[in-house]
Amino acid sequence: MEDWRDKQELVVMEGRIKVPYRWSAGEVGTRYLESLRDEKRFLGTKCGECGKVYHVPRRNCPHCFAECSQWVELGSTGILETYTVVRRQHPQLAPLPLPYGYGVIKLEGADTGFLHLLYEFEEGGLAPGMRVEAVFADQREGNILDVRYFRPAKGVS
């Protein structure tokens, strides 16, 4: 049967949604990001009941449901818990030239891991349990990319 669609292109509306947002980091997030920016220091928060240290910091412990009332200074090196090496990525998303990596990193002094970028590693040179260190940006603006990425820690294993 003849179909009109064979003869006519369907109408497709092209569009783009671009809306400015202003996401508040809150008091906890602000103190954390300011510390990264001004002192190149990672901070976590500690649960007042179970003593678990959260990084990234948060206001309350999801397990005890109590306030994380205490700030704790963390190291800028940590253990790589898991990782991936990215070979293909949407150009709008890739923050570093390919191939770069993502890792879940548990910083010294923290009880939880956090997500960040991996770079300056050899092909095949990443492994779970290895020590990685933060490389800070020279120009820091108070966001998570003030840490440019993590790389295998030099001189320690």
Add this chain to the structure above:
Amino acid sequence: MEPVAIVGVGMTEMRRERKADGYADLVYEATRKALDDAGMEIGEVDNVVTVSNDFFDGRTISSMAVQDACGSYDKNVSTVEGDGTFGAAYGLMRILSGSFGTTLVCVHHKGSESRMPLITNAMFDPIYERFLGIEAITSSALQARAYMDKYGITEEQCALVSVKNHRNAFKNPFAQLPLELTVEEVMASPYIADPIKLLDCCPISDGASAVILASEERARKLDVKPVWVKGVAYCSDAYHLGDRDLSDVRALEEAARKAYAMAGIGDPARKVDLVELYDAFTYMELMWLEGLGFCARGEGGKLAASGDTAADGRLPVNASGGCLSGNPVLVAGLNRIIECALQVRGDAGERQVDGVKTAVAHGINGPCGQSHCVWVLGGEK
């Protein structure tokens, strides 16, 4: 739980781009099919649950924009932003509330209309994670690595899932991506994010689906083979990836435990005849089979290699081809329920597995299976 049955199901064909059909067209097609399947008219639908995602649809309150297409005018309509399995669970609860005799649940998704990585990137925290560029594939790669390293799961074992499910899809006219593959071909496909390769990934898809749930009283008035909901449960893990042991399936184990307890199932490996689970990536099939209790932790690779999960095996898993053969996000979970319902009814056509009395459907929500929903369906009340 009061008995509730699935009395009607409808799926559109899943395709890379359903250009001739807008969202509403897909929803109408799925709804119409579900009504016809149940032998019902729209007036017999007491309430409606629509399921969609605003970022994917490119409009806010997207689930309210398909009202013409799902016939929800003048009805109580509520919405779920999440996988279809969760939407259906909400639809079930609305019947259990006693306020409604029937619920129509419809889900739609057009992956062709936006940019998948940009949308899945937006599920991550805008302060701490989003600007790192992480999205569904790269986050899943972190989980795949954690799981495979912990238990010694090999990429070849994952590749077996791709081979099996793409082959199963040949028998499913709704599937998008039937492929005849070898393990070597899957292994030779390019890495996207180690250890995930192109042929470990589900495709981008367009599609919609719908189910009609009914109380026992209403189900008995219809000339249908009711598929009874024996058990349903869901459970969520932490949002931040670093808070979780990504090799762990705590939330799924908990959801499965509760769903089986409701269904009176002690040993799922003995009692369940067929499984449809959310295999967005190959490793997920292995991990979720462990979480669902079909083998011990770390044994998913061996189970895949045993051949037991083939369509003609001891425990067919994703006989439909699974999400690897068509993954309209959100819709894909409801399709798992629909595939189980068709199998229990004996209406699954060429992909029918013999003697399916009890089937398990599974859906996920959030990055790396943050949240899991488990359904146990059966032919007997």
